[in-house]
Amino acid sequence: MEIKNFESVKRIFNEGTWYHSVEFNEIKSKGTFDYTDTIKDLKLPRLDKLSVLDVGCSDGYFSKYFLENLGAKYVLGVDFNKYDGSIAFEVLNTYEEKYKTKYAEHDDFKILKKDYEKLGLNNSNKFLLLKKIFNLNMDYEFGSIYDLKSFPNSDVTFCGSLLEHLRDPITAIEQLYFKTEKFSIIDISNSFNSGIFKKEPYLKYVGSGGNFFHYSEQGVKNIMENVGFKNVKKLSSYKIKIEKYGYKIPHTVMIGYK
Ligand SMILES: C[S@@+](CC[C@H](N)C(=O)[O-])C[C@H]1O[C@@H](n2cnc3c(N)ncnc32)[C@H](O)[C@@H]1O
Numbered sequence: 652m653e654i655k656n657f658e659s660v661k662r663i664f665n666e667g668t669w670y671h672s673v674e675f676n677e678i679k680s681k682g683t684f685d686y687t688d689t690i691k692d693l694k695l696p697r698l699d700k701l702s703v704l705d706v707g708c709s710d711g712y713f714s715k716y717f718l719e720n721l722g723a724k725y726v727l728g729v730d731f732n733k734y735d736g737s738i739a740f741e742v743l744n745t746y747e748e749k750y751k752t753k754y755a756e757h758d759d760f761k762i763l764k765k766d767y768e769k770l771g772l773n774n775s776n777k778f779l780l781l782k783k784i785f786n787l788n789m790d791y792e793f794g795s796i797y798d799l800k801s802f803p804n805s806d807v808t809f810c811g812s813l814l815e816h817l818r819d820p821i822t823a824i825e826q827l828y829f830k831t832e833k834f835s836i837i838d839i840s841n842s843f844n845s846g847i848f849k850k851e852p853y854l855k856y857v858g859s860g861g862n863f864f865h866y867s868e869q870g871v872k873n874i875m876e877n878v879g880f881k882n883v884k885k886l887s888s889y890k891i892k893i894e895k896y897g898y899k900i901p902h903t904v905m906i907g908y909k
Pocket residue numbers: 706707708709710713729730731732739740741794795796797810811812813816838
């Protein structure tokens with residue numbers, strides 16, 4: 652990369668809004684989540700020579716990890732984010748105004764426009780930024796998990812921390828199933844990892860403005876099995892800290908085979 656663009660990259664890493672903490676040279680972006688030490692706790696399998704469809708890919712942190720650390724040959728990232736300031740997850744109409752404002756605040760394009768443009772980017776899509784500066788074999792497409800038919804089947808499908816934001820997890824998991832050639836990995840945040848519901852097929856309705864359901868491991872397992880996945884099991888459970896607030900969120904990672 653030319654040195655004149657290096658300053659722009661630095662500014663975006665230092666001053667931009669990031670979902671994940673990402674390291675670039677000596678700089679680390681201040682993400683909502685820092686998976687640097689935690690990612691190994693997910694116990695993700697090797698993906699050597701496999702193609703991956705990363706649904707709800709966000710800034711591409713996981714896509715990058717699949718390519719650089721797990722040996723994947725290609726990742727197609729799909730996300731509902733248009734990077735035009737509009738809300739990128741489902742909310743009921745009643746909550747739309749509130750979330751519109753909150754969401755617009757996350758877009759750092761207004762303050763870093765010049766830097767993005769110097770890098771040939773016309774919005775704040777960090778997935779495309781990471782693709783460019785790390786020279787990664789990955790592409791980004793706008794789309795929804797509810798309709799994946801225009802995207803190619805992939806050896807592996809991955810869906811991280813999206814399920815709890817969806818009003819219809821069954822269609823979502825079914826769509827993943829149709830696109831999967833070998834196996835699918837679903838990372839569920841806010842899962843019930845302890846207590847009496849851990850072993851029950853449990854979905855707790857938690858509201859309609861950002862989060863719809865919280866899930867037990869058995870709840871997700873049942874849905875995955877019902878849409879057709881075989882040998883469904885838990886890969887891991889882990890906790891990740893929300894950097895801003897300091898408390899940790901429980902996650903469960905499931906795998907199901909075609
Ligand atoms: C909480 S983030 C998770 C990011 C990343 N996958 C991870 O595991 O950390 C959820 C992402 O899903 C996207 N998203 C929300 N609704 C979606 C939908 N219906 N289809 C595809 N992506 C969606 C959001 O824009 C956001 O980037």
